[in-house]
Amino acid sequence: xxxxxxxxxxxLLNEVLTAxxxxxxxxxxxxxxxxxxxxxxxxxxxxxxxxxxxxxxxxVIDRVLYLDGLPxxxxxxxxxVGETIQEIxxxxxxLEDEAIPRLNAAIAVCREAGDNGTRALLEEILVSEEEHRxxxxxxxxxxxxxxxxxxxxxxxxxx
Amino acid sequence: xxxxxxxxxxxxxxxxxxxxGASTVRALGExxxxxxxxxxxxxxLRSALTARGLVSVPQDDAPCSGSRPMVTGVAAx
Numbered sequence: 001x002x003x004x005x006x007x008x009x010x011x012l013l014n015e016v017l018t019a020x021x022x023x024x025x026x027x028x029x030x031x032x033x034x035x036x037x038x039x040x041x042x043x044x045x046x047x048x049x050x051x052x053x054x055x056x057x058x059x060v061i062d063r064v065l066y067l068d069g070l071p072x073x074x075x076x077x078x079x080x081v082g083e084t085i086q087e088i089x090x091x092x093x094x095l096e097d098e099a100i101p102r103l104n105a106a107i108a109v110c111r112e113a114g115d116n117g118t119r120a121l122l123e124e125i126l127v128s129e130e131e132h133r134x135x136x137x138x139x140x141x142x143x144x145x146x147x148x149x150x151x152x153x154x155x156x157x158x159x
Numbered sequence: 160x161x162x163x164x165x166x167x168x169x170x171x172x173x174x175x176x177x178x179x180g181a182s183t184v185r186a187l188g189e190x191x192x193x194x195x196x197x198x199x200x201x202x203x204l205r206s207a208l209t210a211r212g213l214v215s216v217p218q219d220d221a222p223c224s225g226s227r228p229m230v231t232g233v234a235a236x
Contacts (some may be wrong), residue, residue, distance in 0.1 A: 076198045076199075077199075078200065078202075079164055080160065080198075081160065081161040081164060082160055082161075083160060083161065083169065083170075087160055091160065110182075
């Protein structure tokens with residue numbers, strides 16, 4: 001791999017890392033707000049999502065260091081915090097809606113550069129983000145169909 | 160939604176400040192505190208203004224680029 005390709009891939013990995021660090025914080029705060037409100041099964045799910053993002057961040061950090069780059073732990077995108085269950089789900093969906101195209105674009109660059117290690121790593125993260133996006137769209141659909149009150153009433157017990 | 164996490168400013172606080180006459184990002188910061196710490200919500204403040212037809216933005220107003228600005232640790236001055 002050329003030096004130019006390597007530094008471009010490090011730059012893309014750092015952008016993915018910024019998104020992962022933002023997601024850790026946003027999902028963790030949303031999880032704790034949902035716990036505070038008493039929606040315990042939603043708290044458990046969103047908490048697990050935050051931890052998943054931390055595992056993704058670790059994979060990206062390890063890869064940047066392997067490529068002799070420096071992981072940027074300083075930068076965050078805007079953390080979007082909802083004031084209702086629907087706003088929380090919509091804010092998290094908006095984060096995933098930005099993450100998925102970013103990952104697909106980075107995967108294309110890795111394939112072009114012949115960096116299959118980074119490509120495989122990003123593909124694993126991509127599948128996980130798509131699963132989370134699918135869950136979020138389902139929840140927003142349910143809220144739409146049942147109303148937020150009826151949806152919320154189904155989520156006060158631990159899962 | 161919470162617009163500014165640093166100063167705990169909600170959408171309705173911003174709406175009220177605009178109703179009371181704030182017409183720039185800077186004026187919103189002075190009235191509510193929003194955007195005066197890390198500056199990451201400058202774009203959202205700008206959007207709240209443009210959504211109400213307050214599009215005139217003075218040259219020296221707080222900077223805003225892209226829909227999801229990065230927090231670099233430099234406060235919007």
